[in-house]
Amino acid sequence: MTARGRVLGIETSCDETAAAVVERGRTVVTSVVSSQVDLHARYGGVVPELAGRAHVELALPVVTDALAGAGLDRRGRSFEDPAGPVGIDAVAATIGPGLIGALLVGVSTAKALALAWGVPFVGVNHLEGHLYAAMLEAPEIELPVVVLLVSGGHTLLVALDAPGSYRVLGATVDDAAGEAFDKVARYLGLGYPGGPEIDRLALSGDASSIRFPRASTAGAFDFSFSGLKTAVVSYVRAHPQVTNADVAASFQEAVVDVLVAKTVAAATEIGARGACLAGGVAANSSLRARFAEVFDDRGMRSYLPSRAMCTDNAAMIAAAGYFQLERSGPTPLDAGAVPDLQLRTSR
Amino acid sequence: MRILAIETATIEVGVAVADETGPLASVTARPGRRQAETLHPAIADVCRIAMITPAELDAIAVDIGPGLFTGLRVGVAAAKALAGALGLPVVTATSLEVLKAACPSGLGAVIPVIDMRRGEVAWLMPARPAPDVRVGAPAELATELAELAELAGLAGLAEGVGPVLLVGDGALRHRELLERAMVPAPVFGGTALAAPPVASLAVLAIAATKDGRCCDPASVRPFYGREADARINWSSREGREAVS
Numbered sequence: 055m056t057a058r059g060r061v062l063g064i065e066t067s068c069d070e071t072a073a074a075v076v077e078r079g080r081t082v083v084t085s086v087v088s089s090q091v092d093l094h095a096r097y098g099g100v101v102p103e104l105a106g107r108a109h110v111e112l113a114l115p116v117v118t119d120a121l122a123g124a125g126l127d128r129r130g131r132s133f134e135d136p137a138g139p140v141g142i143d144a145v146a147a148t149i150g151p152g153l154i155g156a157l158l159v160g161v162s163t164a165k166a167l168a169l170a171w172g173v174p175f176v177g178v179n180h181l182e183g184h185l186y187a188a189m190l191e192a193p194e195i196e197l198p199v200v201v202l203l204v205s206g207g208h209t210l211l212v213a214l215d216a217p218g219s220y221r222v223l224g225a226t227v228d229d230a231a232g233e234a235f236d237k238v239a240r241y242l243g244l245g246y247p248g249g250p251e252i253d254r255l256a257l258s259g260d261a262s263s264i265r266f267p268r269a270s271t272a273g274a275f276d277f278s279f280s281g282l283k284t285a286v287v288s289y290v291r292a293h294p295q296v297t298n299a300d301v302a303a304s305f306q307e308a309v310v311d312v313l314v315a316k317t318v319a320a321a322t323e324i325g326a327r328g329a330c331l332a333g334g335v336a337a338n339s340s341l342r343a344r345f346a347e348v349f350d351d352r353g354m355r356s357y358l359p360s361r362a363m364c365t366d367n368a369a370m371i372a373a374a375g376y377f378q379l380e381r382s383g384p385t386p387l388d389a390g391a392v393p394d395l396q397l398r399t400s401r
Numbered sequence: 402m403r404i405l406a407i408e409t410a411t412i413e414v415g416v417a418v419a420d421e422t423g424p425l426a427s428v429t430a431r432p433g434r435r436q437a438e439t440l441h442p443a444i445a446d447v448c449r450i451a452m453i454t455p456a457e458l459d460a461i462a463v464d465i466g467p468g469l470f471t472g473l474r475v476g477v478a479a480a481k482a483l484a485g486a487l488g489l490p491v492v493t494a495t496s497l498e499v500l501k502a503a504c505p506s507g508l509g510a511v512i513p514v515i516d517m518r519r520g521e522v523a524w525l526m527p528a529r530p531a532p533d534v535r536v537g538a539p540a541e542l543a544t545e546l547a548e549l550a551e552l553a554g555l556a557g558l559a560e561g562v563g564p565v566l567l568v569g570d571g572a573l574r575h576r577e578l579l580e581r582a583m584v585p586a587p588v589f590g591g592t593a594l595a596a597p598p599v600a601s602l603a604v605l606a607i608a609a610t611k612d613g614r615c616c617d618p619a620s621v622r623p624f625y626g627r628e629a630d631a632r633i634n635w636s637s638r639e640g641r642e643a644v645s
């Protein structure tokens with residue numbers, strides 16, 4: 055690794071093909087994301103085979119764009135000095151969790167680039183990548199922080215003690231927060247993706263009109279959303295006159311209440327310097343507003359990454375790859391993808 | 402001129418390096434579903450055996466299918482990335498062309514048949530160019546074999562079309578059905594010709610490169626032979642939902 059510590063990150067776990075170049079795990083040089091959302095929208099969900107096919111076509115052009123953004127040609131050489139050395143020190147790719155046929159495209163691409171350039175390959179846990187999203191936009195961040203990672207597949211509370219060192223404090227015991235948004239949106243006959251639809255509709259509804267349950271769980275920092283989804287369905291059945299806007303607002307209020315309350319409790323317990331939002335659901339406007347307000351009230355810093363950094367991107371994968379390479383070295387070339395990879399405490 | 406060839410269209414993973422004199426080194430494995438785990442170490446191994454570095458290559462060859470989708474994507478993604486990162490062109494061949502090229506000539510008509518699972522095979526009729534790949538149920542291939550025998554009979558060839566050699570994992574899998582499809586019965590290639598041999602791909606690619614039949618890596622895509630299945634995977638979704 056040169057002093058510049060330039061890692062090319064590649065992300066293909068679901069329906070975004072992304073590549074980025076990040077220096078020393080902190081400075082985003084370039085980040086390119088090609089979304090397939092339109093490709094899948096008419097099916098109301100991600101179609102794995104379509105995602106796999108799209109990733110194969112998009113991976114190389116997206117990598118080429120990212121390299122160009124870092125002043126490098128497709129061969130990884132500087133445009134000014136095409137005969138010079140390769141300007142990338144390592145190649146990182148998401149190895150899981152995600153769709154197997156999608157993950158394998160990124161893993162195969164990254165390992166081949168590493169082989170061609172003679173640089174290390176690093177296989178990265180996608181969820182660990184999300185933990186660094188806030189750090190990439192707020193280099194002044196002081197650790198430890200609590201990260202609330204909320205997306206369509208995951209709801210996790212994690213203590214980030216140092217780069218590469220984290221503890222999982224809690225997780226959902228059933229549905230992920232984003233999954234609950236999506237299922238309720240489908241039940242209400244809203245479009246796909248469901249999260250933004252509910253977010254928009256909730257603006258015109260009364261969040262206090264219906265008191266949906268806030269589920270308690272055995273683990274202090276665990277979550278449960280399946281009961282809430284069931285409560286929404288039975289309420290709407292019993293009250294056919296209710297407006298979608300009121301249901302959306304009240305449902306969203308219940309989700310945000312639980313997410314924020316547990317993050318505050320976790321941050322207090324571990325003595326965190328602040329709290330970060332991460333994952334696709336972190337783009338939810340009500341969650342962002344409440345998160346900032348509640349931590350402000352307690353005199354704690356809150357970090358709300360931009361929408362581009364909340365959703366899947368490769369900059370976070372490159373950052374995670376850099377820290378992993380520093381701590382535990384390269385990943386062997388015989389590594390594959392792990393579709394059900396979990397996030398576990400790192401020590 | 403040195404070419405690295407990548408073969409992942411069927412259950413085999415193969416990598417070879419060849420020059421104008423023929424294959425210099427090759428590695429073949431049957432890793433089951435572990436193509437992604439096997440391919441890249443095999444590329445490193447083959448380069449070491451051939452005593453070259455990736456930077457000394459002149460082109461990358463890849464089998465684009467038809468075959469098993471996941472393996473094709475692993476192989477094509479690797480070929481595109483290698484070629485891009487090394488500034489090299491890509492030579493593509495279909496799995497059926499490679500199988501056909503692996504058969505000794507002069508034996509009669511060769512029909513390569515690749516297993517595509519889900520009750521389908523892909524095949525190439527004699528004297529047809531590669532773009533005329535047929536995909537369908539084994540029964541459709543049986544019908545075409547019967548027609549082939551009948552046409553030969555009408556043309557006054559007492560012996561039919563001569564021996565028809567069926568090769569590929571699709572032929573072996575549906576052997577019983579295909580054996581009865583024509584008279585005289587076709588001859589079947591053994592298990593050595595079940596998967597497209599990577600050395601044959603490398604030799605084909607050397608010839609293609611000499612003829613200038615190369616392409617830019619960005620334009621290379623697998624030849625699936627079947628539309629994508631639109632089944633939705635709800636359980637594995639992640640990160641998409643609350644984007645507005």
Ligand SMILES: [Zn+2]
Binds near residue numbers: 365
């Ligand atoms: Zn994600």
